[in-house]
Amino acid sequence: MKIIQKYLPRIDAENVSIVARSKGQFLDQYEKYGTNLPQSWQIKRSNFINRHLKQYKKNPTERRKLALITWAYMP
Numbered sequence: 001m002k003i004i005q006k007y008l009p010r011i012d013a014e015n016v017s018i019v020a021r022s023k024g025q026f027l028d029q030y031e032k033y034g035t036n037l038p039q040s041w042q043i044k045r046s047n048f049i050n051r052h053l054k055q056y057k058k059n060p061t062e063r064r065k066l067a068l069i070t071w072a073y074m075p
Contacts, residue, residue, distance in 0.1 A: 001031055007069050016063055017070035020048075030072055049073045 004027070011017065020026040029041045037045065048071050056064040056075055068075050 001034070003074065004030075004069060004072060007066060011066050011070055014063055014066055016066040020067075020070050026071060045071055045073075 011021070017026075026041065026045065029037060033041070049068065052064055052068055052071075053073070053075065056068060060075070065075055
């Protein structure tokens with residue numbers, strides 16, 4: 001969470017992952033459970049990372065990097 005918080009000003013400025021940062025969504029869950037996320041959130045996170053990491057590798061943009069960081073993954 002410390003790493004994500006470090007990037008939050010840039011994430012906010014770029015309007016990245018607004019849904020993931022909304023109340024009750026991924027960041028709330030990650031803050032509450034840390035790496036012990038409920039299985040449903042582990043699946044959502046894994047699917048998001050798999051989908052966006054492929055795109056990031058093809059075209060590594062700052063917005064996609066910030067989105068991955070928002071979902072607790074450092075590309």
